[in-house]
Amino acid sequence: MGRELAEPGLHACQIVARRADDVQSDRNVGLPVRQLEIPRIARTDADEGQGVFGAGLAGKGKPKDASHRKTLPGEEDGAPGKQRGVRAFQGRLLRAGGVLNWVQSHRDIRAGRTRWSPIGPGDGFSGPTFFSLCFPIIGDKPCDVKRAKQPRPHCEAPTNGVKCSHGRRVPQHRSASDRDHDRKGLNMQASSRFLIKEPATRKRPGWAIVWIMLVAASNAKAADEQNGMVLIPAGRWVVGTSDSERTELAKRFDCHPSWLGDDLSRRESALAAFWIDRSPVTNAQYLAFIEATGHPRPDWWGRWGGVFPIEYADHPVVGVSGLDAVAYAKWAGKRLPTAEQWEAAVGGPNRSTFAWGDDWPGPVRLPRRDRIWWELPGTEPVGAGNRGRAASGVQDFAGQVLEWVSNTVPHHGVQFQLMKGASWFHEDPVNFRTASGWYAYEGWRSAFTGFRCALAGDQKPPPARQSKPKQAISAASAASQLKGTSPAGPIALAAAGGASRHLSIRCPALGQESVALSAPETILWNGNGVLTWQKTPTMTWTERTSARAAYRMQFDELRVDAEFIARDALVEQRFTAVNLTDKPGSFRTSSCFNLQGHPMFYDCEQLRTFALDSRGVFVPARRLSRGGDCVRWVTGPTASDLGEDLRWAVLAVASRDGRQVIATGRSGAGTGFSVATNALFTCLHADSSIEVPARGQATTRQAFWFLEGGLDDVAKRWRGDLELDQGR
Structure with missing residues (x-):
């Protein structure tokens, strides 16, 4: 801290401050x-x-x-x-x-x-x-x-x-x-360190004042800050991560290196000067855009009469897709930043793991709630200073929203768009890194997706328009309404009907929210995809009650009879494949069990998701490999990750408070057992194949559990409900 100042003759400093309330x-x-x-x-x-x-x-x-x-x-x-x-x-x-x-x-x-x-x-x-x-x-x-x-x-x-x-x-x-x-x-x-000291032996008549003055007028407009935007100078910036860096980071954060596959490849990027919003776009700013253009409102506003709670005006807007973000930016006379620009603005020239250095959590203060609702996001007013502040002046990038940027790649026949930063929902330090990236379908929305805008450096930032609702509920009243909802009763099914294969499942013991089941999402018949998420089959629902649902699906060489039965803490799915040909066939299905609708079980970071290996031991999913170009989309570990001769496929997700667990699994007759997840949806895929004799039929079974307790409770139910041979 410097020299001890308890000496006579040391003179005081005069400080002139810019802000009084910050x-x-x-x-x-x-x-x-x-x-x-x-x-x-x-x-x-x-x-x-x-x-x-x-x-x-x-x-x-x-x-x-x-x-x-x-x-x-x-x-x-x-x-x-x-x-x-x-x-x-x-x-x-x-x-x-x-x-x-x-x-x-x-x-x-x-x-x-x-x-x-x-x-x-x-x-x-x-x-x-x-x-x-x-x-x-x-x-x-x-x-x-x-x-x-x-x-x-x-x-x-x-x-x-x-x-x-x-x-x-x-x-x-x-x-x-x-x-x-x-x-x-x-x-x-x-000098970065100095003391003002008058020699103790010096004597002078009368008074003498020594002071240091630092002057900054609070209403002065700095040349590099205009209308809520910060100017980033032209330069060469190091962005992304290398393979060796990902290996070291994976060791530090206890994950597989492939989890960092959505990072940009490490390179030096030459960038022209550009402006970037100091903070993400707020609800009040987004409301002005909606009122001016008639653009659809975020879904979560609908719970509160089509507007946000009054205290949320200066919170970052959430529940927007990449397409929504592009539309707003165009209306505002701006654009989305590139990932390279985002990293330059947040990381600065002196690159480190996080914007503030290499230590976690640094100055970041994240919310900790016993209960989370999508209808009341855990954001806070922009500019508070404890959700990330970069040397450039950019802030609110760590613990507010996952931010859409302009980078896109084709994937699954559609456009995927990159997001940067980490939101109020995130907990894993690896995702708060400056280089961290998240690819998702450009039309995807979540209660933590938002954005900020950018502009070329030779343009003048326009003023940001905003609007506030004339009438709106208070955040306290909104929270009281959510807490007061406590449904009761058994597990209930709700089949969509028509040509849709979707069901929603509500387990009142786990809360008011529902989870979704697309059953199946894909069917492979003799290795060919006769049903995909983009294809609609010929199908007829034969029963749709809260306890049982059933349909029949018809193909050229195959007929599928599906049945879903709800009982104590369990939903059982059965697919019976009827071979219409004179040759035996291979039948493989993959159902998408989607937990995104329940915030207490949604696990986009895979911190609470586990897979059962060939030894019968639950392994954290984050330690398993991820394949493909968009590693947070539907992908899974290699067979060697879970061990040889895998005779089951089981995935489990613990609740955010650790008191409950949701799981799914298959075992018994079948081959080719495998698991996969979609991290951004928390979709669980437990798959297997069966052989169907010529002109014959075969049935596969899959269970979905909703349990009080933990992984040990899943293991007990899995062995009992699927009648697993204890010796296998």
């Missing part, structure tokens, strides 16, 4: 600190991350008893000073992402302790644009400080005949040495 938590100190934004020409070139201001006071006044004050992080003991009643003040100017933060301390020499305390609202920082911390000193003696435990922003700049707040008259004359100290103090670029 308090943030600085991880480096462990305290809430006052944010002082410093003009670019005066910012400290501090590789060590901090500059130091020092200010000391010495006098005859008896210091106040500080025993009532709570000991704060960063306190340290020190040897008592030689002088009785000496109180020293000391400050830190911490740099965090190009922003300087002031924290001060005072040292009671007689008590022998240093106590850190922030400059906060109680210190007078409210209202005016400019504030001063000014302490006149007569020779070795300061003015009486008994009335203030900390420097307070009361004293005006010294003028002849004007009294300071302590009642001392301050003369106007100042020595050349004093002025020289001022010049040295203002030259912040010359």
Whole structure:
């Protein structure tokens, strides 16, 4: 922290602050600190991350008893000073992402302790644009400080005949040495650590004031910030990750390297200057777009009368697709940033794992809720400072929304679009990396998908329009409504009917939400895809009740009879394949068991998803390989990942609070057992093949469990419900 400041003759600093109401938590100190934004020409070139201001006071006044004050992080003991009643003040100017933060301390020499305390609202920082911390000193003696435990922003700049707040008259004359100290103090670029010290032996008549002034007007428009956008200069930026980096990151974060397959390939990218939104687009801004264009509203608004809760106006908008984001950007006269631009703005030139360095969680503060609802996202107002803040000034990229960018790739016959960042729903540190990427279908929406806009650097950012609803529910009332819904009863099925193969399943013991089943999503007959997610077969529903549903599906060489039965904590699926040919055939189905509708079981990060290996042991899915170009889409581990001679296919997902589990599995007759997941939908696929004799039939069975408990409970039900031979 620098030299001990309990010496006579150390002169105080005058601080002029830009904002009075911006308090943030600085991880480096462990305290809430006052944010002082410093003009670019005066910012400290501090590789060590901090500059130091020092200010000391010495006098005859008896210091106040500080025993009532709570000991704060960063306190340290020190040897008592030689002088009785000496109180020293000391400050830190911490740099965090190009922003300087002031924290001060005072040292009671007689008590022998240093106590850190922030400059906060109680210190007078409210209202005016400019504030001063000014302490006149007569020779070795300061003015009486008994009335203030900390420097307070009361004293005006010294003028002849004007009294300071302590009642001392301050003369106007100042020595050349004093002025020289001022010049040295203002030259912040010359040194990242400095103290102002007047030689103790120096005597001068009358008063003399030494101060350092950092000036930034709160209403001044910086050249690199306009209308909520930040200018990123042209340059060459390192983006993406290499194979070797992914291997090392996988070891650190306990996942398979292929989970990082949606990262950009590591390269140096030359970028022209560009503007990017400081924060993601808010609900109020998106509402203005909807009112102007008639664009569809996010689904979750529908629960609250077509608008968001009133407190959510300045929260990032969620529930938007990549196509929605493109439409908004075009209307606003902007565009989406590229992934390369996003990484340059967030990661900066000094590349590290996270925007703030290599440590987790750094300054990020994530919400922790016992219960989550999609209708009430866990976002917070933009600009709060604890959901990611980059050196460029860009913020709210870590713990707010998963952000659509403009990069796209063809996949599954449709367009997939990349997303960057991590949302309020995310927990896995690997996904908060600057390089982390997520590909999904461009029309996909979730309660944590949002975006921010960009613009070419030679264009002028337009002002952002916004609108707020005239009437809207409060967030507290919305939460009360959600908490008050507690359905009861047995598991219930709801078949879609018509030509749809979809069912919804509600288990009241696990909450009001439903999960979905597309059964089957695909059928392979003799290796050929006779049914895919894009093909609609000829089918007829024969029964649709809450306890049982059934349909018949017809193909040229094959007929399929499907049956779904709900009973205690279980739904059983049966497919009977009828071979219409004179040759035996191979029949393979894959049903999509989709948990996206239930936020307590939705697991896009695969932190709570497990697969049963050939030993009968549940293995975390994140440790298994992912194949394909879009690794979070439908893909699964290789056969070797789960062991040889796999005779079952079982997947389980634990609830977010660890109290319940949903699982699915197949075993028994069949071959080619395999599992796959769609991480973005939390789709569980447990597949197998059976042989169907000529002009004959064969049946496959799959179970879906909804259980109180954990993985051990799944293992017991799996063996019993599927009549597994215990010796196998």
